[in-house]
Amino acid sequence: MxxxxxxxxxxxxxxxxxxxxxxxxxxxxxxxxxxxxxxxxxxxxxxxxxxxxxxxxxxxxxxxxxxxxxxxxxxxxxxxxxxxxxxxxxxxxxxxxxxxxxxxTALRTGAGSGVATDLLARPEASILGVLGAGPQAYTQIEAVCAVREISEIRVYSPNSATVFAKALRKMYDVKIVRARSAHKALEGADVIVAATNSHKPVVRKKDVMPGTHINGVGSFKPTMQEVAAEVVLQSKIVVDHRESVWEEAGDLIIPRDAGLLTEDDVYAEIGEIAAGDMPGRTSAKEITFFKSVGNAxxxxxxxxxxxxxxxxxxxxxxxxx
The missing domain is CATH 3.30.1780.10 (ornithine cyclodeaminase, domain 1)
Structure with missing residues (x-):
């Protein structure tokens, strides 16, 4: 072996x-x-x-x-x-x-967001906003930069943003911004990555402009919620695996249990779009939300x-x- x-x-x-x-x-x-x-x-x-x-x-x-x-x-x-x-x-x-x-895990999770960003983000997307500064955040950025010409990366973490931003400046020849708040990191971003372990929403409606693509990868339990229900409700929801997200994704389970959406509100699995069985983004103004709990x-x-x-x-x- x-x-x-x-x-x-x-x-x-x-x-x-x-x-x-x-x-x-x-x-x-x-x-x-x-x-x-x-x-x-x-x-x-x-x-x-x-x-x-x-x-x-x-x-x-x-x-x-x-x-x-x-x-x-x-x-x-x-x-x-x-x-x-x-x-x-x-x-x-x-x-x-x-x-x-x-x-x-970090590599394949980043790659999953790379697939979703490639299929769902606007072709001209250039500003990336990232919440979280752990190992997952590094590969999320790497994957998004592999499929889009990113010119500015904004990062926010309550504890590790300074060290994270310093490391990124050595890795990428683009503008790196250590944001003072989650809102400052996300406001005006074309692509958003939420890679935190938060149990309360960190991506809110005021943070998201029309045409934004969101990758939600941090929450993996029914009680964890990174993306607010108000954002989910205005988004085209794409998931890695329907059965898994309804078992584990608090970002979807919490608003479902509150009567705000149903399981039929999931537009597609990302594999259906990748296979050409379903269209991806159909409007420059629509908000797309890829929710992944990770799949083996x-x-x-x-x-x-x-x-x-x-x-x-x-x-x-x-x-x-």
Whole structure:
């Protein structure tokens, strides 16, 4: 079995490749060509551990990810997200790779927003507003910049914005703005990314102009809500997977339970749009909202690609089990 670190992941695959892989995975998911059970959720104190298996029909591998999200780790200087992805031979079940879970999660989550931004944001979108400054925020920015010519990135985080903005200035030759508030980061933005662990809305109607595209990726529990109901109600809602979001996405569950929208108000899965079965943006003024709780099909396609390239190039460390 090959053990692959975060560094090995980036040696094997870049964001463009990850976006292409996730696009194919979303299409397989929406067309029923993937087996992706609803993920297992185990609450542990104030944290959560998730188990996420997936298999894309006909692929040479299947995967299972175990990932833990411990928000309070940040206070102790520890990563909030930890985990591993086990890659199995689809025909024999023999483990062939063990991949750094947090790095893979950040990469494939960013790639998912890359697919959505490519399909839903206005072609001329150039200003990106980002809420959150954790590992997910870095790959969200990377993915959006891979599909749009971004000239200005505004960031807001109540605790880490200064360090985050400083790091971004070393990575991107564009205008980087450390905003003083969430509103200042989002006002006038063409693309918005919400990558926080907030239980209360951080994206509000006053922050969103006509024609904006929103990627909501931070909330993954029914009690978490990054995007206010008033924003959701005026948006074209696109999701990664219908069944999953109605189990886990507080951004949709909370307004549904308040009687403000129904499950029929979801316009499409992103895989349906990627496959050409549904149109994406149909007006320059419409607000589009991509809500993702993360789907193991993303892990399956990206991990499978990484494992194959690592085998070809001899990346990582071979261990005998």
């Amino acid at each position: 090959r053990v692959l670190t975060a560094e090995n992941i980036r040696e094997a695959i870049d964001m463009d490749d990850a976006i292409d892989s996730v696009r194919a995975g979303y299409i397989a998911l929406s067309k029923g060509r993937a087996t992706v059970p609803i993920r297992g959720v185990m609450s542990v104190n104030d944290a959560v551990t998730l188990t996420m298996p997936a298999y894309v029909h006909g692929d040479p591998v299947s995967v299972i990810k175990v990932v833990s999200v411990y928000p309070s780790n940040v206070d102790a200087g520890l990563p909030a997200i930890n985990g591993m992805v086990l890659v199995l031979n689809a025909w024999t079940g023999i483990p062939i790779a063990l991949i750094h879970g947090a790095a893979l 099909v993303q892990d399956a396609v990206v991990a499978g690609r990484i494992a194959a390239i690592a085998e070809q190039r001899g990346l990582g460390v071979e261990v005998a089990i």
